[in-house]
Amino acid sequence: RKRILITGGAGFVGSHLTDKLMMDGHEVTVVDNFFTGRKRNVEHWIGHENFELINHDVVEPLYIEAVDQIYHLASPASPPNYMYNPIKTLKTNTIGTLNMLGLAKRVGARLLLASTSEVYGDPEVHPQSEDYWGHVNPIGPRACYDEGKRVAETMCYAYMKQESVYHHYTLFNTIPPSQALEQLRVIVNFVVLSSLLQVYGSGSQTRAFQYVSDLVNGLVSLMNSNVSSPVNLGNPEEHPILEFAKLIKNLVGSISEIQFLPEAQDDPQRRRPDIRKAKLLLGWEPVVPLEEGLNKTIHFFRKELEYQA
Amino acid sequence: RKRILITGGAGFVGSHLTDKLMMDGHEVTVVDNFFTGRKRNVEHWIGHENFELINHDVVEPLYIEAVDQIYHLASPASPPNYMYNPIKTLKTNTIGTLNMLGLAKRVGARLLLASTSEVYGDPEVHPQSEDYWGHVNPIGPRACYDEGKRVAETMCYAYMKQESVYHHYTLFNTIPPSQALEQLRVIVNFVVLSSLLQVYGSGSQTRAFQYVSDLVNGLVSLMNSNVSSPVNLGNPEEHPILEFAKLIKNLVGSISEIQFLPEAQDDPQRRRPDIRKAKLLLGWEPVVPLEEGLNKTIHFFRKELEYQA
Numbered sequence: 001r002k003r004i005l006i007t008g009g010a011g012f013v014g015s016h017l018t019d020k021l022m023m024d025g026h027e028v029t030v031v032d033n034f035f036t037g038r039k040r041n042v043e044h045w046i047g048h049e050n051f052e053l054i055n056h057d058v059v060e061p062l063y064i065e066a067v068d069q070i071y072h073l074a075s076p077a078s079p080p081n082y083m084y085n086p087i088k089t090l091k092t093n094t095i096g097t098l099n100m101l102g103l104a105k106r107v108g109a110r111l112l113l114a115s116t117s118e119v120y121g122d123p124e125v126h127p128q129s130e131d132y133w134g135h136v137n138p139i140g141p142r143a144c145y146d147e148g149k150r151v152a153e154t155m156c157y158a159y160m161k162q163e164s165v166y167h168h169y170t171l172f173n174t175i176p177p178s179q180a181l182e183q184l185r186v187i188v189n190f191v192v193l194s195s196l197l198q199v200y201g202s203g204s205q206t207r208a209f210q211y212v213s214d215l216v217n218g219l220v221s222l223m224n225s226n227v228s229s230p231v232n233l234g235n236p237e238e239h240p241i242l243e244f245a246k247l248i249k250n251l252v253g254s255i256s257e258i259q260f261l262p263e264a265q266d267d268p269q270r271r272r273p274d275i276r277k278a279k280l281l282l283g284w285e286p287v288v289p290l291e292e293g294l295n296k297t298i299h300f301f302r303k304e305l306e307y308q309a
Numbered sequence: 310r311k312r313i314l315i316t317g318g319a320g321f322v323g324s325h326l327t328d329k330l331m332m333d334g335h336e337v338t339v340v341d342n343f344f345t346g347r348k349r350n351v352e353h354w355i356g357h358e359n360f361e362l363i364n365h366d367v368v369e370p371l372y373i374e375a376v377d378q379i380y381h382l383a384s385p386a387s388p389p390n391y392m393y394n395p396i397k398t399l400k401t402n403t404i405g406t407l408n409m410l411g412l413a414k415r416v417g418a419r420l421l422l423a424s425t426s427e428v429y430g431d432p433e434v435h436p437q438s439e440d441y442w443g444h445v446n447p448i449g450p451r452a453c454y455d456e457g458k459r460v461a462e463t464m465c466y467a468y469m470k471q472e473s474v475y476h477h478y479t480l481f482n483t484i485p486p487s488q489a490l491e492q493l494r495v496i497v498n499f500v501v502l503s504s505l506l507q508v509y510g511s512g513s514q515t516r517a518f519q520y521v522s523d524l525v526n527g528l529v530s531l532m533n534s535n536v537s538s539p540v541n542l543g544n545p546e547e548h549p550i551l552e553f554a555k556l557i558k559n560l561v562g563s564i565s566e567i568q569f570l571p572e573a574q575d576d577p578q579r580r581r582p583d584i585r586k587a588k589l590l591l592g593w594e595p596v597v598p599l600e601e602g603l604n605k606t607i608h609f610f611r612k613e614l615e616y617q618a
């Protein structure tokens with residue numbers, strides 16, 4: 001039984017991780033400022049003796065005791081959210097990460113940083129393995145997130161070398177079954193607005209999505225391994241965005257046409273994780289098939305829309 | 310007459326900039342924590358009514374009033390210095406830059422960030438123009454500096470867009486005539502240890518050096534221009550390190566042999582700035598010829614060695 005801190009624990013990935021760790025019998029403290037997260041995502045645990053929810057912004061120092069593991073997930077994650085206030089995104093990923101590393105150092109905890117495939121930018125090699133240096137525009141509209149996460153990795157690396165703070169990183173795009181409705185990510189848009197499927201550009205740009213339960217299992221095994229370097233957790237099954245649009249159109253039985261909008265600036269053209277390292281060192285790979293993941297997501301959003309209505 | 314703040318003003322570039330701005334009749338405040346800088350570099354101004362020296366670390370907030378321009382230079386600059394304490398290097402470039410941008414925003418000052426050619430990493434295009442995205446290892450030994458400066462650029466960009474803080478960036482390698490003797494940069498080493506010229510690797514890796522007076526003139530014209538995007542200030546004259554070693558061997562009349570040591574990790578193989586933007590927008594280009602700059606540097610170090618003896 002471990003004492004576990006999850007920053008961003010009221011968010012999409014964090015709340016699923018909370019569920020898993022609580023079910024496994026651990027003590028879980030969630031720290032969140034509710035920028036994109038919702039209390040509703042974790043409210044079923046409120047009152048449980050192993051659970052604590054702290055309304056706190058990681059840009060401010062956090063002094064708590066008795067923590068064994070820190071899953072550091074606090075950060076806006078989708079383009080509209082991280083571009084909403086780029087300065088704040090930068091502060092969260094730089095000062096916020098320094099604070100959590102300072103905490104990890106003081107209490108002797110292990111830290112896992114949720115990084116992102118965006119550290120590879122608009123990649124020039126395929127698939128992207130962990131030692132790829134990336135292709136990122138430092139002063140473009142995505143830079144607050146991409147460069148913020150890159151330097152957060154650098155910080156983890158520096159604390160590990162200098163202060164022996166364990167760290168790990170992670171992740172690729174995930175299929176979001178509890179994404180906040182306002183979060184304008186492609187799958188959410190396609191599913192929720194199935195009567196109005198909008199594709200930015202030609203739709204030939206690719207992405208690879210994993211279902212959140214796969215990701216959460218990967219995070220937990222990474223945290224409990226001895227690996228202290230970046231590990232891609234993702235689904236190597238890559239598809240053009242237009243194909244996702246068509247697939248979803250079929251699955252939801254939508255009769256609408258697909259509308260093409262102008263391309264987004266600096267939109268990465270290809271994304272596909274090389275996950276051989278995770279397979280080799282963690283014995284991990286995604287097991288939920290794409291169609292099953294999409295169906296669960298569609299189901300989730302239908303219920304969500306009913307709830308809102 | 311302007312009220313000017315120079316962070317890192319007791320360092321190599323900063324003290325030359327201080328000299329120029331004081332001679333031009335401005336009010337100059339130097340902020341420095343003396344990590345690599347020396348009081349001696351600016352002591353000839355102490356007591357002057359237009360000059361103030363504040364012993365302060367930019368990682369801590371700085372509340373001062375009445376500032377028109379901020380030259381933000383505070384950061385260790387040479388590999389041994391920035392690798393000495395990577396965590397501190399990261400804090401200086403992230404929190405330190407946020408603090409100076411916060412100050413600039415509050416007092417309505419314009420800010421110029423001294424960036425570095427290292428944001429281009431080990432470049433894959435030559436020469437490097439300002440729109441090159443770079444090729445940087447986020448978790449290598451140089452990352453604390455490279456990624457720190459990259460995200461500092463991103464921060465400037467974000468404050469400019471969101472808060473209308475003017476910003477500029479800059480710089481390529483400079484020939485250091487007042488570099489602290491302990492700072493192990495290649496030219497300094499070659500000149501000071503001319504009896505023991507040590508080349509890391511084959512010496513085929515290239516660099517391009519400019520003399521500090523050229524750089525200082527470039528910084529001042531950039532600050533007073535309307536450009537608010539990165540501008541390379543450097544000398545496009547590129548030479549292999551081995552050639553520098555031979556040239557200096559001749560200039561100092563050293564009789565020693567050149568010794569070859571193992572290659573340094575992640576050592577950029579080529580460096581050469583494309584300075585067309587500076588020429589076009591600022592009418593700036595370096596004017597001090599390489600040999601003249603080297604001779605001044607050698608002269609400087611001879612006096613420095615006498616002073617130390």
Ligand SMILES: NC(=O)c1ccc[n+]([C@@H]2O[C@H](COP(=O)([O-])OP(=O)(O)OC[C@H]3O[C@@H](n4cnc5c(N)ncnc54)[C@H](O)[C@@H]3O)[C@@H](O)[C@H]2O)c1
Nearest residue numbers: 008011012013033034035036037057058074075077173174
């Ligand atoms: N979902 C994905 O596809 C994906 C892909 C790659 C990386 N990630 C990373 O995984 C992590 C979680 O992403 P998510 O999809 O769950 O996003 P999310 O927006 O649902 O969750 C992020 C959580 O962090 C909180 N937060 C943001 N700033 C904070 C601050 N300053 N202080 C405290 N809390 C703060 C938010 O309120 C939210 O609850 C992020 O770090 C993200 O970069 C996610």
Ligand SMILES: NC(=O)c1ccc[n+]([C@@H]2O[C@H](COP(=O)([O-])OP(=O)(O)OC[C@H]3O[C@@H](n4cnc5c(N)ncnc54)[C@H](O)[C@@H]3O)[C@@H](O)[C@H]2O)c1
Nearest residue numbers: 317319320321322342343344345346366367383384386483
């Ligand atoms: N000299 C070059 O060839 C070169 C090339 C590219 C970029 N630069 C950039 O130019 C700037 C100046 O470089 P330099 O060659 O004069 O180096 P330097 O080491 O001589 O000067 C840096 C100054 O900053 C001060 N400083 C460091 N950390 C500080 C902190 N936390 N708070 C306050 N002061 C702090 C140091 O004490 C020193 O006086 C740096 O930002 C560097 O990255 C220099």
Ligand SMILES: O=c1ccn([C@@H]2O[C@H](COP(=O)(O)OP(=O)(O)O)[C@@H](O)[C@H]2O)c(=O)[nH]1
Nearest residue numbers: 060061062063064098099100101102103106
């Ligand atoms: O329990 C802790 C310990 C540190 N910190 C923060 O983490 C940062 C980095 O910690 P570190 O020990 O590296 O910094 P220092 O205090 O030595 O500057 C500090 O600035 C603190 O604000 C925190 O939030 N909680």
Ligand SMILES: O=c1ccn([C@@H]2O[C@H](COP(=O)(O)OP(=O)(O)O)[C@@H](O)[C@H]2O)c(=O)[nH]1
Nearest residue numbers: 079184185186189198199200205241264267
């Ligand atoms: O309604 C939408 C939303 C997104 N996209 C595209 O889908 C891809 C994935 O976008 P998302 O916002 O999910 O995140 P990203 O993977 O770019 O971080 C990108 O190429 C977007 O341009 C789209 O075509 N329609």
Ligand SMILES: O=c1ccn([C@@H]2O[C@H](COP(=O)(O)OP(=O)(O)O)[C@@H](O)[C@H]2O)c(=O)[nH]1
Nearest residue numbers: 369370371372373407408409410411412415
């Ligand atoms: O005169 C000032 C104003 C701000 N700051 C620092 O600059 C940072 C960023 O400023 P900003 O106004 O963006 O931040 P906020 O205070 O809104 O978080 C703050 O955290 C302060 O520590 C400073 O050092 N001097």
Ligand SMILES: O=c1ccn([C@@H]2O[C@H](COP(=O)(O)OP(=O)(O)O)[C@@H](O)[C@H]2O)c(=O)[nH]1
Nearest residue numbers: 388493494495498507508509514550573576
């Ligand atoms: O005594 C020395 C010092 C440096 N170098 C090489 O000279 C180049 C410039 O090194 P410097 O430390 O000046 O800074 P950098 O340009 O790498 O930031 C690099 O390729 C170093 O490996 C060398 O051969 N001998």
